[in-house]
Amino acid sequence: MVNKTLEKMERSELIQLIKIYSKNWLAMDGVWFQSVERKFGMAEAMEHDCNIWEAFTKIEAQKIKEFLKLSSRPGIDGLKRALQLRLYANINEDEIIVDGNTLIYRTLDCRVQNARKRKGMEFHPCKAVGIIEYTGFAKTIDDRFECEALSCYPEITDETCNCSWKFILKDN
Known part of the structure; x- marks a missing residue:
């Protein structure tokens, strides 16, 4: 099914709408998380966050992989291309650095942490869920990837991102 309204839109309008959709997706993620966090605490919210991201990240990666028509093992280039099309890529400032068989993905400006800071809330302790999210995404793109956190709240080792x-x- 195709939305007839979208077919009539200009490219610039479609790009603006993608940003809106991405922000709406992230807002929904934050709304449910903060609801659980308020009622049951951070530990309970993080448990559900980990469970949700374990499933969602694979769905997102598989759909992007199919869209890009990537092979089963597209390597570093495939992961780079896929990361550039994630929902986050539309709303966070990031950078990708490739060196041989290694890719560094850095979020330079994060909407989630910015929103929590603006609201006077503790930062989201995203390292635990990030390991699940980024590992699952990369392994869905190419099962040969290993992933590690270099710097992620609550263990910030790089203040530049x-x-x-x-x-x-x-x-292998």
Whole structure:
């Protein structure tokens, strides 16, 4: 089914709408999380967050992989291309650094942490869920990837970004 209204829109309007959709998706993620956090605490909210991201990240990666028509093992280039099309890519400032069989993905400006800071809330302790999210995404793109957090709240080791992730393509 195709939305007839979308077919009539100009490219610039479609890009603006993608940003709106991405912000709406992130707002929904934050609304449910903060609801659970208020009622049951951070530990309970994080447990559900981990469960949700374990499933969602694979769905997102698979749909992007199909859209890009990537092979089953597209390597570093495939992961780079896929990361550039995630929903986050439309609303966070990020950078990707490739060096041989290693890719570093850095979120330079994060809407989630900015929103929590604006509301006077503790930062989201995203490292635990990030490991699940980024590992699952990368392994869905190419099962040879290993992922590690270089810097992510609550363990910030690089003050120049909100978080930093290292993906290593193993040759096996």
